[in-house]
Amino acid sequence: MDRTVYLDYAATTPVDENVLEAMMPFFSERYGNANSLYALGRDAYTAFEDARERVAALMGATHPGEVIFTSGGTESDNTALIGLATAGGRIKGHVIVSAFEHHAVLAPAEWLGKHGFTVTEVSPRTDGLIHPEDLQAAMREDTVLVSVMHGNNEIGTIQPLRALADIAHAGGALMHTDAAQTLGKIDFDVNDLGIDAASFSSHKIYGPKGFGALYLRKGTRIAPYMMGGGQESKRRSGTQNVAGAVGFARALEIMDAERATEAPLLAALRDRIVEGVLGRLELTSLNCCETKARLPHIANFIIKGVEGEAMLLHLDAKGIAVSTGSACSSGSLKPSHVLLAIGCPQEFAHGSLRVSLGRYTTEKDADYFVDELIPIVERLRSMSPLYAKIKAEHSAG
Amino acid sequence: MLYSDKVMDHFQNPRNVGVIENADGTGEVGNPIRGDVMKITIKVEDDKVDDIMFQTLGCGTAIATSSIVTEMAKGMTLEDAVSITKKQVADELDGLPPAKMHCSVLATDGLKAAIDDYLVKNGREPIAGPILSSDPDFDPHGEEDEPAE
Ligand code: FES
Numbered sequence: 001m002d003r004t005v006y007l008d009y010a011a012t013t014p015v016d017e018n019v020l021e022a023m024m025p026f027f028s029e030r031y032g033n034a035n036s037l038y039a040l041g042r043d044a045y046t047a048f049e050d051a052r053e054r055v056a057a058l059m060g061a062t063h064p065g066e067v068i069f070t071s072g073g074t075e076s077d078n079t080a081l082i083g084l085a086t087a088g089g090r091i092k093g094h095v096i097v098s099a100f101e102h103h104a105v106l107a108p109a110e111w112l113g114k115h116g117f118t119v120t121e122v123s124p125r126t127d128g129l130i131h132p133e134d135l136q137a138a139m140r141e142d143t144v145l146v147s148v149m150h151g152n153n154e155i156g157t158i159q160p161l162r163a164l165a166d167i168a169h170a171g172g173a174l175m176h177t178d179a180a181q182t183l184g185k186i187d188f189d190v191n192d193l194g195i196d197a198a199s200f201s202s203h204k205i206y207g208p209k210g211f212g213a214l215y216l217r218k219g220t221r222i223a224p225y226m227m228g229g230g231q232e233s234k235r236r237s238g239t240q241n242v243a244g245a246v247g248f249a250r251a252l253e254i255m256d257a258e259r260a261t262e263a264p265l266l267a268a269l270r271d272r273i274v275e276g277v278l279g280r281l282e283l284t285s286l287n288c289c290e291t292k293a294r295l296p297h298i299a300n301f302i303i304k305g306v307e308g309e310a311m312l313l314h315l316d317a318k319g320i321a322v323s324t325g326s327a328c329s330s331g332s333l334k335p336s337h338v339l340l341a342i343g344c345p346q347e348f349a350h351g352s353l354r355v356s357l358g359r360y361t362t363e364k365d366a367d368y369f370v371d372e373l374i375p376i377v378e379r380l381r382s383m384s385p386l387y388a389k390i391k392a393e394h395s396a397g
Numbered sequence: 398m399l400y401s402d403k404v405m406d407h408f409q410n411p412r413n414v415g416v417i418e419n420a421d422g423t424g425e426v427g428n429p430i431r432g433d434v435m436k437i438t439i440k441v442e443d444d445k446v447d448d449i450m451f452q453t454l455g456c457g458t459a460i461a462t463s464s465i466v467t468e469m470a471k472g473m474t475l476e477d478a479v480s481i482t483k484k485q486v487a488d489e490l491d492g493l494p495p496a497k498m499h500c501s502v503l504a505t506d507g508l509k510a511a512i513d514d515y516l517v518k519n520g521r522e523p524i525a526g527p528i529l530s531s532d533p534d535f536d537p538h539g540e541e542d543e544p545a546e
Contacts, residue, residue: 307455309456317409326432327432328456328459335432347430347432350432383411383414383460384452384454385425385453386454387454
């Protein structure tokens, strides 16, 4: 395999060279423990707090102390859900999450449901959006927390967070959002969005894996999820990951500086792929294509009459990396819960293909992907015992 | 999850793809809701599988196991062909990832269904026994619950 075309940036991104360079000294000469009082420790502490200030500023936080560094998006989500719901020793209450959250939100919500809380899932509509009136209808007297993701990682739709947060607040609940797919990629300001808590992941923005942050509005009570030495103002114990923080801050600065040029380029490349695929393949559609509020770098196709894992393996043999929501690829019983939540029939969800672009994607990559995909789909369809039937049904009505 | 070279070979270059015109027996198993459907057509001569072809909608394993099963069954007596197990199919492919063992049932079931279809059409007793994947609750992505064989 001589060519690699990586089109799975929503899964993870490579670490940007400049980010890596900024991190390197903290693995070797500047290795101190940020809790130590001597010079080496103070140096690490200063670098860590400096990273916090920069990250806080770039998300529009009012105080650096509103940023808690964590081990990544999953920890941030788990901390927010469980920590906010159980803050101050609360043992019951109502929690609302959207049905197409990442599992890092759904799993702790389910846990809360088994430990005294009641949980409601609000479904997105077929446009891939959580409608404010649907959240309103789910609110209850005892709702303590609402969690709705900002940008959906599979279909790329962007939720109307401000309106959702206003509803949560009017009902006396806190608003959390999983913003792993949006921070750095679109305009993001915690005050404009009116949220109380937000989760971020470093490896989605060309920073290192294993690092992330939780924004927590000043004055918001939270029960710590990691307990120990009392770091992060007792909200998250554990020796500070200085290299991670420095890398994350640098990565976010680059995202911020590049956004104005990068986002339109990505949208143009995405549209090029979308046009190529839809123009050359019959019985193929783009999920939530009518929705205007969407991330520039994600396209999620439904290619009828093929199974996603088989497509993925053939593309892999051509050096192309993409992902699918088919059940076969995950070894789970059902295809993607996101696609099912937006009303995609199960039989077609198996034929989903997500393409996500990033900083190093070129026009050549986009064209190569389309050129390789078409014959693969045609071949798989020609092997399918059902395709003729699907096609006949389609032309009949 | 890693596939053996042999699985990849049969996935990339599947043998005996297609439908036999005027087939003596046809077996179609699986369920589009679950994402997997397989169809086998056979020609029978002297109670032996004289020719066999398949069509499969499904994952890489489903395609590879369909392909290998057609190779294994060709020339076999009907009795031998219906007794091919998913374990033999997996062994023939130098093994399958554990999560994929279950979906290989489709291939052996397709073959069984085609043979029974031939026998019944000719007024004879079916010999394949229960066909797992025709159960509406059969899930190719289900847990492996190996019956004692
Ligand atoms: S067909 Fe779905 S796992 Fe094999």
